[in-house]
Amino acid sequence: MVRSHSLYPIELWALWYYNYIMIFYFLYLSLVFFILIFLFFLSFYLISLLYSSLMGSPYVPTKEKQVNLILKELQPKKGKVFFELGCGDGRMVRKAVKDFGVLGFGFDVNPLLCFWARFLAKKEGLKNVVIERKNILDLSYKNVDYVYLFLLPEIIKKLQKKLEEELPKKAIVVSHGFAILGWEKKLFKKIDEKPFPTYFYRM
Structure with missing residues (x-):
C-alpha cells in the first residue's frame, strides 16, 4: 500500500518541536554573543579608567554636545596643527579633523x-589624524596652532611653563574644565556650559 505524502500529527509535532528548538538555540547564542560583547567593552572601559587614574589622569571624556560647541566657538583653520592632550578616545581631535580639516594629533598615556x-x-576614514602614546610633558609645542586639554589642575600646572616657552604667538589653548592660573590676561573667551566650563587663551 502506497503511503500518503501528508504528515501524521506526530510528525508535524516533531517538525514543529525541531524548529522551535533551533529558534531557541539561535536566540540563546545571540544573547550569549551580545553579553560577551557588552562584557568586553565594559572591561575595556573599566581597565582604561583604572589605568588612567593610576597614571594621574582619570579618563573623563568630553560630552559630544560640548565638543561641537567648543569647536564651533574655536573655528580652527584648515591645515593648522591641532593637539589634543590626554585625548582618550580622540573625540575632539577626530571631530576637528573631520569638520575643519586640521592636522590632528592626539596624545594619551593609556x-x-x-x-x-x-x-x-x-x-x-580620517587620514590627517595621528594618535600616539606619549607623555604630554615630553612633547614639542613649537609649531602647534591649537591645543585642547581636559586635565587636572596639578597636571596643567606642570605643563603651563612649557606651553608658555614653546607655543608660537597667537597660538590658542583651550582648557576644558579648569582655568589656567596666571593666564587671566590671555583669556579671550569663556563658555559657561554644564557640567564644565571652557576657557580660551591666546598666547
Missing part, C-alpha cells in the same frame, strides 16, 4: 585608549 582612538579614526 595604550588601550590610544588603540581605541586609532580604531575610531580609521573607521571614520
Whole structure:
C-alpha cells in the first residue's frame, strides 16, 4: 500500500518541536554573543579608567554636545596643527579633523585608549589624524596652532611653563574644565556650559 505524502500529527509535532528548538538555540547564542560583547567593552572601559587614574589622569571624556560647541566657538583653520592632550578616545581631535580639516594629533598615556582612538579614526576614514602614546610633558609645542586639554589642575600646572616657552604667538589653548592660573590676561573667551566650563587663551 502506497503511503500518503501528508504528515501524521506526530510528525508535524516533531517538525514543529525541531524548529522551535533551533529558534531557541539561535536566540540563546545571540544573547550569549551580545553579553560577551557588552562584557568586553565594559572591561575595556573599566581597565582604561583604572589605568588612567593610576597614571594621574582619570579618563573623563568630553560630552559630544560640548565638543561641537567648543569647536564651533574655536573655528580652527584648515591645515593648522591641532593637539589634543590626554585625548582618550580622540573625540575632539577626530571631530576637528573631520569638520575643519586640521592636522590632528592626539596624545594619551593609556595604550588601550590610544588603540581605541586609532580604531575610531580609521573607521571614520580620517587620514590627517595621528594618535600616539606619549607623555604630554615630553612633547614639542613649537609649531602647534591649537591645543585642547581636559586635565587636572596639578597636571596643567606642570605643563603651563612649557606651553608658555614653546607655543608660537597667537597660538590658542583651550582648557576644558579648569582655568589656567596666571593666564587671566590671555583669556579671550569663556563658555559657561554644564557640567564644565571652557576657557580660551591666546598666547
